[in-house]
Each structure stands twice: as C-alpha cells, then as structure tokens.
Amino acid sequence: MHKIEVNVGVSVTEANRRQAEENREHLDEHGIRSIDILGAVGSGKTMLIEKLTPVLKARGYKVGAIVGDCYGDDDYKRIHALDIPTQNLNTGTECHLDAHMVHHALHKLPLDDIDVLLVENVGNMVCPTDFPVGSHKRVVIVSVTEGDDVVNKHPAMFRECEIGIINKVDLAEAVGASVERMERDMRRHNSNIRIIKANLKKGVGIEELADMLIT
Amino acid sequence: MHKIEVNVGVSVTEANRRQAEENREHLDEHGIRSIDILGAVGSGKTMLIEKLTPVLKARGYKVGAIVGDCYGDDDYKRIHALDIPTQNLNTGTECHLDAHMVHHALHKLPLDDIDVLLVENVGNMVCPTDFPVGSHKRVVIVSVTEGDDVVNKHPAMFRECEIGIINKVDLAEAVGASVERMERDMRRHNSNIRIIKANLKKGVGIEELADMLIT
Numbered sequence: 001m002h003k004i005e006v007n008v009g010v011s012v013t014e015a016n017r018r019q020a021e022e023n024r025e026h027l028d029e030h031g032i033r034s035i036d037i038l039g040a041v042g043s044g045k046t047m048l049i050e051k052l053t054p055v056l057k058a059r060g061y062k063v064g065a066i067v068g069d070c071y072g073d074d075d076y077k078r079i080h081a082l083d084i085p086t087q088n089l090n091t092g093t094e095c096h097l098d099a100h101m102v103h104h105a106l107h108k109l110p111l112d113d114i115d116v117l118l119v120e121n122v123g124n125m126v127c128p129t130d131f132p133v134g135s136h137k138r139v140v141i142v143s144v145t146e147g148d149d150v151v152n153k154h155p156a157m158f159r160e161c162e163i164g165i166i167n168k169v170d171l172a173e174a175v176g177a178s179v180e181r182m183e184r185d186m187r188r189h190n191s192n193i194r195i196i197k198a199n200l201k202k203g204v205g206i207e208e209l210a211d212m213l214i215t
Numbered sequence: 216m217h218k219i220e221v222n223v224g225v226s227v228t229e230a231n232r233r234q235a236e237e238n239r240e241h242l243d244e245h246g247i248r249s250i251d252i253l254g255a256v257g258s259g260k261t262m263l264i265e266k267l268t269p270v271l272k273a274r275g276y277k278v279g280a281i282v283g284d285c286y287g288d289d290d291y292k293r294i295h296a297l298d299i300p301t302q303n304l305n306t307g308t309e310c311h312l313d314a315h316m317v318h319h320a321l322h323k324l325p326l327d328d329i330d331v332l333l334v335e336n337v338g339n340m341v342c343p344t345d346f347p348v349g350s351h352k353r354v355v356i357v358s359v360t361e362g363d364d365v366v367n368k369h370p371a372m373f374r375e376c377e378i379g380i381i382n383k384v385d386l387a388e389a390v391g392a393s394v395e396r397m398e399r400d401m402r403r404h405n406s407n408i409r410i411i412k413a414n415l416k417k418g419v420g421i422e423e424l425a426d427m428l429i430t
Contacts, residue, residue: 040255040256040257040338040361041255041256041340041361041362041365041368041369042255042358042360042361042362042365069368070340070341070368070369070370070371071367071368071369071370072364072367072368074364074367074368075364093341093344093345093371094341095310095339095341095342122341123255123340123365123368124310124339124340124341124342125256125285125338125339126285126308126309126310126337126339126342127310127339127341127342129308130308143257143360145257145358145360145383145386145390146255146256146257147256147257149287149289149290150256150257150338152286152287152289153256153284153285153286153287153289153338154256154285154286155285155286156285156308168360171360171386171389171390174386174389175360175386
C-alpha cells in the first residue's frame with residue numbers, strides 16, 4: 001500500500017477493517033462461508049475457481065463468486081460460464097479489492113442461494129494483504145513459473161493466509177524452480193500455513209483444498 | 216494506487232512527479248540514460264538485467280542497477296553478481312518504487328561510472344504505473360505463463376511504456392497462451408509500443424532490446 005501520513009480522523013485501513021466486519025456479519029446472517037483467493041497475475045486464481053466449483057457442487061454446496069480485476073471481463077466470463085451467481089468488480093487504477101466494493105457486490109448477489117462465496121482478488125502479491133474484505137479464510141496461490149523466490153519476497157501475504165497453494169508444480173523442472181524452497185519459505189513466514197502442491201490444470205490438489213475449506 | 220480524497224496541499228502523485236523531474240536532471244547532469252523495468256512477479260525482470268548487462272558492456276557502456284523488492288535480497292544478489300554498481304531498495308509494505316527512494320539510491324551510486332542505469336521495480340502490474348521515478352524509458356515485461364489475458368487486464372501499464380516484451384514465448388503452447396492476442400492487446404492499448412518476443416533464458420530478444428534502448 002502507499003503510505004501517506006494524513007489526519008483524516010480514521011485511517012483508510014481502519015475504515016476498511018470496520019466495513020470488513022460488517023461484511024462478515026452480513027455473510028454470517030446468510031450462513032455463507034466466504035473464501036478470499038489471492039495471488040499474482042497468472043498464478044491460477046481463476047482456474048482455481050473453475051476447478052473448485054464443480055467439486056463443491058458435487059459435495060452439495062451452492063457456490064457464488066466475486067471476481068476482481070483492474071479492467072475488463074476476461075475472468076468474469078470464465079466464472080460466469082460455470083453457471084453460478086457471479087459479480088464482476090473492475091477496480092480501475094486500484095490494485096486490490098476493498099471491503100466497500102465487496103459490500104456493494106454482496107447486495108447484488110442472491111445470498112440465500114449461496115453456501116460458499118469465492119472472492120477472487122486483483123492479481124497482486126502486495127496490496128490486497130492490507131485490505132481484508134470480510135471473508136472467513138484467505139488462500140494464496142503462487143505458481144512455480146513466478147520463480148521460487150516469490151514466497152521469500154512477500155512475507156506479509158503468507159502471514160495473512162491460512163492456506164498456501166503452489167501451482168504448476170509440473171513445470172518446476174522446466175523453469176528451474178525448487179518447490180521445496182517455496183514450501184520452506186512459506187513455513188518460515190507462517191508456521192501454521194497449510195500447503196498444497198497443485199497442478200490445477202489437471203485438477204491435482206483440488207479435492208485436498210475442498211477438504212481444507214469446508215472442514 | 217489507493218485512492219483517498221485528502222487536502223494535503225499537494226497530492227502524493229504530484230509530489231512524486233516533481234521528485235522524478237529532479238532525478239531526471241540529476242541523471243542528465245551525469246550523462247546517464249536510465250531505463251525502468253516493470254512487470255509482474257516472475258515475468259523476467261531480473262533475468263532481463265542479467266542478460267542485457269553483458270550485451271551493453273560488450274557495446275562499450277558502463278552499466279549500473281537499482282533493484283526494488285518488498286523484502287529480501289534475492290534479486291539484488293543476482294544483479295550484484297554481474298559485478299556492476301548496484302543498490303537494493305526494500306519497500307516493505309509498499310508495492311512500488313517511488314522517485315524519493317530512487318533519489319536516495321542515486322546518491323549511493325558512483326554516477327560518474329555509469330552510462331546506463333537499469334531500475335528494476337517491485338513485481339506489480341498496477342501501482343508502479345502511477346509513480347515514475349525519473350527514467351528516460353519504461354519497459355514492461357510480461358510472460359506467457361501469466362495468461363494471454365494479462366495485457367488486456369492492465370491498460371494503464373501498457374499506455375505508460377515505450378517497449379513491451381513478451382517473455383517465455385517457448386512455453387506458450389505448454390500453457391495454452393496466444394502470443395498473437397498479447398501483441399494485439401498491447402497495440403490496442405498503445406499504438407506506438409514497440410514489441411519484442413523473447414526467450415530471455417536463451418538470450419532471444421536481448422540484442423533487439425539493446426538496439427531499442429540505445430538508439
């Protein structure tokens with residue numbers, strides 16, 4: 001986030017925290033479990049929703065989604081094609097979703113028809129960390145193609161998340177990345193983090209993730 | 216960037232713009248041409264410097280570097296190993312370099328021993344766009360492993376940059392990405408952008424980039 005010292009009575013992050021608490025209450029009233037999906041551009045956030053949704057449906061859950069991007073509807077179209085209630089959020093020059101944007105999206109979704117709400121944040125490993133939106137769990141996904149130093153470079157992101165997914169492990173050798181280093185760095189930043197080694201394209205890791213999210 | 220309406224006499228981006236102009240004057244006084252390198256985590260920014268530096272050296276230029284990251288010295292160590300003057304900038308929770316940080320780094324570098332200064336920004340496709348640091352050219356690098364919709368999602372980044380590099384084109388088929396779509400989207404955002412299709416690991420595209428940067 002961009003640090004700036006100003007006296008506006010309440011800080012931007014504090015105002016966001018309060019709105020996030022309201023969102024959480026709103027979700028709880030409707031019995032919805034909400035999951036944040038965080039990670040860089042191209043890490044696999046949208047594919048995670050594409051692969052996770054049918055698995056959750058098969059377990060009897062009704063799924064909904066909020067899809068954040070700076071611009072365009074590339075991700076939205078992919079998620080909407082899953083035939084679930086979906087809201088697109090374009091952030092323009094903003095580099096993250098915030099609780100207020102999600103508040104508005106919640107009011108447009110049929111909340112009584114959703115058990116699990118998947119919230120895909122803007123592709124960014126830094127800024128979304130400081131802006132919780134009210135979800136019950138936060139999942140971060142990194143891909144080996146980002147380089148095996150990507151975890152070490154972003155400690156705050158991994159401290160914030162309960163689950164860390166290492167995606168595209170099948171490409172590790174081709175790009176010269178050490179999955180072991182990525183795991184080790186995750187545990188160093190957050191000793192409680194639960195780690196999944198995934199190849200989302202082939203569905204590897206999805207059942208394991210569904211277990212972690214629902215239990 | 217995080218939008219917030221506050222009356223502080225001068226906006227954060229305006230203050231940054233002024234400091235960037237001072238940096239540019241400082242660079243010009245020393246006859247240094249400075250190049251920003253922008254792009255997501257793992258797109259290939261550090262490898263670009265690793266591959267470009269020997270090519271520039273072979274053409275008779277003295278190279279220096281400023282390396283930005285939220286945390287750690289993974290990239291710094293790789294660049295420092297090139298045996299060029301290098302400054303590491305850790306931004307903490309900040310998601311981009313700004314002109315003030317670069318101002319301090321410039322004062323620590325032996326400016327009379329540098330002809331070309333390569334400035335690697337924090338891995339982020341959004342925030343650095345709004346914070347020029349005073350460089351003469353801005354280069355953005357994206358990798359096909361980020362998905363071929365990455366260009367469409369980030370119009371501001373491509374409007375800002377004179378050169379767009381599409382990296383890891385050898386992996387396009389494996390990840391199902393259309394290089395043609397990425398090129399088309401770049402030209403749609405910025406009809407003047409110069410595009411290089413690269414495989415930096417094998418050095419493909421580097422001589423072409425050196426030509427564009429120096430002429």
